[in-house]
Amino acid sequence: MIVRIMGEGQVELDQSELPALNELDAALESAIEADDEERFRRALNALLDSVRERGSELPADSLEPSDLVLPPADAHIDEVRAMLGDSGLIPE
Template identity: 65%
Template sequence: MIVRIMGEGQVKLDDSHFPTLNELDDELLAEVESGDEDGFRRTLTALLEAVRTLGAPLSEDSLEPSELILPAPDATIDEVRAMLTEDGLIPD
């Protein structure tokens, strides 16, 4: 799957990594819903770092369609709240 981190670029990520990412996504959803700013920041950072670490970056001139778009590392809790679905950022 091709994942875009807003403001950073795209990463090719194997589907086998999604159970790990979904756990972080569930935590992030709960923190956004409860307004836990510190937890939100910590979990967003962990989620994006996991995508960067587990995935392979695509070249900057690559124009692959992104199947999943994640917020920028400096996104606010309100910006992420606007991106959420009932499943979080990452569909189950």
């Protein structure tokens, strides 16, 4: 699976990583629902760090279609709120 982190590039991740990412996504969604900026920032960074650590960065010139698109680390809580689907940023 290919994950794009906006402003950074793409990471290839094994499908088996989805459950762990969904837990982090749920924490992010909870922080957004509570409108808790500090919790939001921690949760977003944890999600992005996990993707970076668990995946393999693709070359910058790679143009693979992305299965998931995640916001950049400096995204505003309202921007991420607008990106949320019915199941968060990462579908189950």
